[in-house]
Amino acid sequence: MRLTSKGRYAVMALVDLARFDGINPVSLRDISLRQGISLDYLEQIFSKLRKKEIVQSVRGTQGGYILNRNAKEIKLTNIFDAVDEKVKTVQCKKDSKKGCNGKSTKCLTHNLWDELETHINNFFDKKSLDDLVKENLERRL
Amino acid sequence: MRLTSKGRYAVMALVDLARFDGINPVSLRDISLRQGISLDYLEQIFSKLRKKEIVQSVRGTQGGYILNRNAKEIKLTNIFDAVDEKVKTVQCKKDSKKGCNGKSTKCLTHNLWDELETHINNFFDKKSLDDLVKENLERRL
DNA sequence: TATAAACCTGACCAAAATAGTCAAGTATCA
DNA sequence: TGATACTTGACTATTTTGGTCAGGTTTATA
Known part of the structure; x- marks a missing residue:
């Protein structure tokens, strides 16, 4: 069970960006240098973030990216969603109420995986970009 | 962020097995049929489970597998650990206290990923095989 | 004591996901 | 008008996953 680097990078980049929020646009080049993420890869990621507003x-020149909403309103869930970082604990379709893997009954552990997904998503729903920036500032004091 | 089927299968198989615990050994063939998991794959998984006791x-003949400890003592953590299903949120080495990815400072979001890992592991630490069997019996009433 | 059930081991492999790179643009500021 | 920076889509190498396959060994029981 691992987090992909696309999701991780998206969050890292946005925290970097959020620190300059309201001052001026932040170029991907700067983020690339500061965070050590390839520029080309960042472009892919930001394309998705832009589409999800x-x-x-x-x-x-002097361009870059700015946040489209208040950092408090941007939850990890939104970020992960934008870059297709999904929490997936089961193979079987979520919406098929009855039956798993073509069987007539739910698999023995179906409930468990649902619980796990909820547990993880709770974490993502709570954390906002603003939280992350603040935690970061505190650590530096 | 997804759970691999090795981890999922291990838990499914053990819940299946635990239901017959104390009665007689359960053959992988039976588990394979009931849970729809390939026998060869199950053998790989159980080899690891056995090594971790x-x-x-x-x-x-009439052989199979039995639990080596009380179902209450077997936590999800133990199972995932046995089959190398690890919760991995960061790429950087856990033990390098200072520095991420060769940089002199921790990456901006390092704390976040640690928190996430802890959050998920909490879930795994709490759930025992016995819990799962019981939940399953209740659901069938 | 033969035989079949069941465990045991290691090598192998195809498909999917990941983590990018590369190329060829377009828009805008100074 | 040139430099900076966003935009897009195609492409690709590597790693991980999710197994299969072949060849054992052990042991209950008929």
């Missing part, structure tokens, strides 16, 4: 782009 | 094998 988490960030806004500013083109041209 | 979660199950005991009984060879020969």
